[in-house]
Amino acid sequence: MTDTENQPTNEELQAFVDSNFEAEGLEFQNWDPSDWISDPPFLSQINNSEFRNWGNRLHEGWKSLGRQIKDDVRDNPDLYSIVYVPNPFIVPGGRFRESYYWDSYWIVKGLLISQMNQTVRGMLDNFVQMVDMYGLIPNGGRIYYQQRSQPPMLIPMVDLYVRATGDVDFLRERINLIEKEFEFWLLNRTVSVQGHTLARYNVEFDGPRPESYSGKPLEEFYVNMKSGAESGWDFSTRWFIAEDGSNVLWNEEEGVWLDYDMLNSRSRNYFYASNISPLWAECWDPISLQNSSVINRVLDYLDRSQATKLVGGIPTSMENSGQQWDYPNGWAPLQHLMVYGLENSADPRAKALAFDIARKWLDNNFAAYEQSVPNSMFEKYDVTSIGLPGGGGEYDVQLGFGWTNGVVIDFLNNYGDRL
Numbered sequence: 001m002t003d004t005e006n007q008p009t010n011e012e013l014q015a016f017v018d019s020n021f022e023a024e025g026l027e028f029q030n031w032d033p034s035d036w037i038s039d040p041p042f043l044s045q046i047n048n049s050e051f052r053n054w055g056n057r058l059h060e061g062w063k064s065l066g067r068q069i070k071d072d073v074r075d076n077p078d079l080y081s082i083v084y085v086p087n088p089f090i091v092p093g094g095r096f097r098e099s100y101y102w103d104s105y106w107i108v109k110g111l112l113i114s115q116m117n118q119t120v121r122g123m124l125d126n127f128v129q130m131v132d133m134y135g136l137i138p139n140g141g142r143i144y145y146q147q148r149s150q151p152p153m154l155i156p157m158v159d160l161y162v163r164a165t166g167d168v169d170f171l172r173e174r175i176n177l178i179e180k181e182f183e184f185w186l187l188n189r190t191v192s193v194q195g196h197t198l199a200r201y202n203v204e205f206d207g208p209r210p211e212s213y214s215g216k217p218l219e220e221f222y223v224n225m226k227s228g229a230e231s232g233w234d235f236s237t238r239w240f241i242a243e244d245g246s247n248v249l250w251n252e253e254e255g256v257w258l259d260y261d262m263l264n265s266r267s268r269n270y271f272y273a274s275n276i277s278p279l280w281a282e283c284w285d286p287i288s289l290q291n292s293s294v295i296n297r298v299l300d301y302l303d304r305s306q307a308t309k310l311v312g313g314i315p316t317s318m319e320n321s322g323q324q325w326d327y328p329n330g331w332a333p334l335q336h337l338m339v340y341g342l343e344n345s346a347d348p349r350a351k352a353l354a355f356d357i358a359r360k361w362l363d364n365n366f367a368a369y370e371q372s373v374p375n376s377m378f379e380k381y382d383v384t385s386i387g388l389p390g391g392g393g394e395y396d397v398q399l400g401f402g403w404t405n406g407v408v409i410d411f412l413n414n415y416g417d418r419l
């Protein structure tokens, strides 16, 4: 910096990086998962032979997305940006070469169907260790992600694991740290609205996101950007209109849960695929919301929104902003939340819609897989067509792809006998 009077050119910066940093990926060693089996039982339940072969390829894909951190990172952590964790894990893929917190829920879902229980156990232990080290689970497994988390999925992940394996001792032995993560959210990410406690994403650190430096010197801007990233929806018009915020979220006029604008004390009437996530989380109050009518009202809302009419799945929003968490992109986790929110309601009309969304999503992902060379799974898809990856935002669409593969394996497992 002295040589360049604190004004290095891009070329000088690149030359410094090349001569002082190792190439990417050298923090890992080979890993051959010992719990990987050929021909896991879920494949035999898939009637369509093309889908069965595809499911098999995705099951094989866990090996190429698996990573084990080498011992030198443990011994010399200051030389690396990756957070040392002892157990192997599955990464999303592409530019995302570390573990990601909320992505792992859908990865775990797929791994359990692939019967890779030991891998899941290790991944959960890694997360529990991060809670112990940092008091929260960082957005991703890099030291520069320590200031913020992502949608809190540790408890749902442990729930998936314990239900699949019956390993209650695992939970018993780690319950204190699992509770510690829950307390982090209660203490640091809640606000009181109309006498209710609401959770929100809120990262009160200034400075730009370290992984995506842009140089705009505005503290509030940075806090908003990081809070958006903590939501996992970086970025979307959902965060650009006003601040985001049971009963406070339920909107009686629309018949659905909406984001809440705390500045203006009112609902924000925009379609987001997350609007029906209370159905998935089963956290709505059947008594005050009159159980029987809620599902019908939500189905009518979805019908009016037009979001269920697109050929390739559910869009993230209906705003075409050029951001990646907006129309016309569909993301695997949002399809999954929508499908199981509807499926678990046990209402016949809702279950039919759940199947329709799952089928459209599979058709879209499969066509894109078949049409790409080499055959690829994508981070997101365009849901206004069949067979095209999504786009927009601050980086090119990534291939791999952890949560996409997990959701496809889950849909094939659940609906494969009807496809």
Ligand SMILES: OC[C@H]1O[C@H](O[C@H]2O[C@H](CO)[C@@H](O)[C@H](O)[C@H]2O)[C@H](O)[C@@H](O)[C@@H]1O
Binding pocket: 092, 096, 100, 101, 102, 103, 139, 140, 150, 209, 211, 212, 229, 230, 232, 233, 234, 235
């Ligand atoms: O699939 C991994 C994650 O990918 C996106 O976000 C990540 O990249 C952003 C840009 O570098 C970064 O700001 C963010 O914090 C990362 O998580 C996606 O938006 C995430 O939902 C996803 O977990």
